[in-house]
Amino acid sequence: MSDSHLPAHEITQCKHPIFRICLTGGPCAGKTTALSTLQTVLSQMGFKVLIVPEAATMLMKGGCMIQTHKLSFSEAVKFQINVMKTQMALEDVFTKNAISGNQKTVILCDRGVMDGSAYTDENLWQAI
Numbered sequence: 001m002s003d004s005h006l007p008a009h010e011i012t013q014c015k016h017p018i019f020r021i022c023l024t025g026g027p028c029a030g031k032t033t034a035l036s037t038l039q040t041v042l043s044q045m046g047f048k049v050l051i052v053p054e055a056a057t058m059l060m061k062g063g064c065m066i067q068t069h070k071l072s073f074s075e076a077v078k079f080q081i082n083v084m085k086t087q088m089a090l091e092d093v094f095t096k097n098a099i100s101g102n103q104k105t106v107i108l109c110d111r112g113v114m115d116g117s118a119y120t121d122e123n124l125w126q127a128i
Helices: 008-012 031-044 055-061 073-100 113-119 122-127
Strands: 018-023 048-052 105-110
Touching (some): 018 031, 031 048, 031 105, 073 113
Parallel strands (some): 018 105, 048 105
């Protein structure tokens, strides 16, 4: 799945600092509250703050019900890979936006690629 992530040198050669933070945790763990607080505090500190949405939530809100227990093993693997590719693409778009800007930026990710491991069994995750 390396077809999606930006080369590290694109970020390190940027003239302004870019920080990426991924918030992870189960449902009702406080991620949304933390994102809101971080956005406010970091903005007050002079950072441009970008918030990358969670791919799985976007898919569900768009009508794609994620019921991997109803999918065959190979269908579940394909679905999870697509969620991961979507998450990586979203992160890339926000990172490119930060690179093209001219101010110090913090990119906050509402979950990340590895979060899918909490919602799959070990065999499925290893197949990915």
